[in-house]
Amino acid sequence: MKWTEIEVTTTSEVVEPVSNILMDEGASGVKIDDAKDFDNLEDGKFGELSGYIKKADIDHLNSGAKITAYYPETIFIPEILPTIKQRLGQLREFGLNPGNYQVETKEVAESDWATAWKKYYHPVRVTRFLTVVPSWEKYDTTVTDEKLIVLDPGMAFGTGTHPTTKLSLMALETVVRGGESMIDVGTGSGVLSIGAKQLGVGDVRAYDLDEVAVKAAQSNLDLNPVAKDIQVAANDLLNGIEEGAQIIVANILAEIILPLVLQAWDLLPENGYFLTSGIINKKFDEVVAAQEKQGFKIRQTLKMGDWYGIIAQKPGDDD
Numbered sequence: 001m002k003w004t005e006i007e008v009t010t011t012s013e014v015v016e017p018v019s020n021i022l023m024d025e026g027a028s029g030v031k032i033d034d035a036k037d038f039d040n041l042e043d044g045k046f047g048e049l050s051g052y053i054k055k056a057d058i059d060h061l062n063s064g065a066k067i068t069a070y071y072p073e074t075i076f077i078p079e080i081l082p083t084i085k086q087r088l089g090q091l092r093e094f095g096l097n098p099g100n101y102q103v104e105t106k107e108v109a110e111s112d113w114a115t116a117w118k119k120y121y122h123p124v125r126v127t128r129f130l131t132v133v134p135s136w137e138k139y140d141t142t143v144t145d146e147k148l149i150v151l152d153p154g155m156a157f158g159t160g161t162h163p164t165t166k167l168s169l170m171a172l173e174t175v176v177r178g179g180e181s182m183i184d185v186g187t188g189s190g191v192l193s194i195g196a197k198q199l200g201v202g203d204v205r206a207y208d209l210d211e212v213a214v215k216a217a218q219s220n221l222d223l224n225p226v227a228k229d230i231q232v233a234a235n236d237l238l239n240g241i242e243e244g245a246q247i248i249v250a251n252i253l254a255e256i257i258l259p260l261v262l263q264a265w266d267l268l269p270e271n272g273y274f275l276t277s278g279i280i281n282k283k284f285d286e287v288v289a290a291q292e293k294q295g296f297k298i299r300q301t302l303k304m305g306d307w308y309g310i311i312a313q314k315p316g317d318d319d
């Protein structure tokens, strides 16, 4: 999984609104380096990590602030960059002073991403029944029947906060009745497999092309007792998979869903569900057409921002 960072150098005054703009455009997290945070820091104190602090030893800005936002490869940067710049330009209309701000785009160094997003990652109730909880936060359920997905996504995609993940969890909540078998294609952090188990799905197999994701998914399955019998392995789409399932879920880019349509058709029984997400609005018609051409019935489409999810079903005798 490749990540891109967008770095905005600006004034301390606009750290919050700039962070919000960057998150609105699909960032999975932001890192903030704000000179103001260091103004009151005194040498010789014990800091957050119980270490002895010497101001001069900490690499930080002496004036202004730098906000770095991290975007997964599902976000097409040339598409969001003009909107970000336009919204930064509008800050003055709200009486805020972003100074002579600068915007830079870079590929992410893995070590930065692995921890940076944690600041903006908190428990989030994604659906009626499912709440995603970072593994380092304590959380007590707030409503009856609320089920938790405990996660430390590390370098894998799937904090549960991205619209494409939310749409997938919503689709699962719509179709699951309990006891079904399921395959999760492109499991990332394992979030959908764990969510499915919490909704009552029976046997789950999870696959990802990326070995880093497979490892992250396994660690997350270990954090969730309900998910302990899920099988996770490296695999390219459903190549070589012969055992079918009643539900196949995939939150992957539209281009990658297209070759999956035939594979899913072959592995699903009549009335089996094919749940897809990760579909940006301009690819939606193409993905619907490919699924209908294959014979799937589109039962429901879900939309959040620029993203679509599709609940498709292999028809049975009644159709």
Ligand SMILES: C[S@@+](CC[C@H](N)C(=O)[O-])C[C@H]1O[C@@H](n2cnc3c(N)ncnc32)[C@H](O)[C@@H]1O
Pocket: 001, 074, 156, 157, 158, 159, 160, 164, 165, 168, 185, 186, 187, 188, 189, 190, 191, 192, 207, 208, 209, 210, 213, 235, 236, 237, 251, 252, 253, 256, 278
């Ligand atoms: C958008 S993320 C979804 C992660 C998680 N399922 C979620 O819903 O948040 C897509 C995942 O698909 C994986 N992937 C991409 N191409 C794949 C392929 N050909 N076969 C299997 N997995 C793939 C990526 O490594 C990534 O982890």
